[in-house]
Amino acid sequence: MKAIILFGHGARDSRWREPFDRLADLWRAQHPDVLIELAFLEMMQPSLPEAVASLVGRGVTHITVVPVFFGQGGHLRNDFPALLSSCQEQYPQIVLNATGAVGEDLSVLQAIIDFGARAL
Numbered sequence: 302m303k304a305i306i307l308f309g310h311g312a313r314d315s316r317w318r319e320p321f322d323r324l325a326d327l328w329r330a331q332h333p334d335v336l337i338e339l340a341f342l343e344m345m346q347p348s349l350p351e352a353v354a355s356l357v358g359r360g361v362t363h364i365t366v367v368p369v370f371f372g373q374g375g376h377l378r379n380d381f382p383a384l385l386s387s388c389q390e391q392y393p394q395i396v397l398n399a400t401g402a403v404g405e406d407l408s409v410l411q412a413i414i415d416f417g418a419r420a421l
Contacts, residue, residue, distance in 0.1 A: 302336070302359075302360050302361045302362055302363070303335055303336075303361065303362075303363040303364075303365070304335060304336035304337065304338065304356045304359075304361040304363070304364050304365075305328065305335060305336070305337050305338075305364070305365050305366075305367060306337070306338045306339070306340050306349070306352050306353070306356070306364060306365070306366045306367065307321060307324055307325060307328075307337065307338075307339050307340070307367050307369050308339075308340045308341070308342070308349060308366050308367065308368045308369060308381070308399075309321055309339070309340075309341050309342070309345075309368075309369045309370070310341065310342050310343065310370065310376065311341035311342055311343045311344040311345035312344055312345065313344055315345075317345075318339075318341075318345060321339050321369065322339070324369070325337050325338075325339055336356060336359065336361060338352040338355055338356055339352065340352035340353075340366075342376055342380060342381070342384075349366070349384045349385070349388060350384065350387065350388055350391070353388045353391075353392065353395075353397070354391075354392075357392050357395060361395065362394070362395050362396065363395065363396045364395060364396070364397050364398075365398055365399065365400065366385065366397070366398070366399040366400070367399070367400050367403060368381060368399065368400065368401070368402045368403065369402075369403050370402040370403065370404060371402060371403075371404030371405075372402055372404050372405060373401070373402055373405070377402055381399070385397065385399055
């Protein structure tokens with residue numbers, strides 16, 4: 302069974318999470334056969350290890366983590382690989398991989414440009 306984790310930074314203000322919840326809801330509507338979890342680096346729950354544990358507990362064997370960041374800053378270069386490695390060590394029986402930051406994808410950048418163009 303496959304699953305996806307949308308991984309964000311986290312914030313003190315709970316409203317910051319609302320777009321992530323909408324993304325997860327959109328995923329569920331469009332891909333009901335693939336489980337999704339949210340995870341956050343700090344200040345919000347669940348953490349990445351908690352989200353991985355939840356999915357493994359539900360029988361998932363392949364997890365793809367999608368960092369919902371605009372670029373490869375220190376968190377994605379340093380903190381994220383260490384977290385991912387720790388999760389893989391804890392669950393060696395699963396396949397755990399990650400994509401690049403969403404903000405580095407040309408189609409995401411184009412969607413932002415299109416959004417701006419519609420605002421004119």
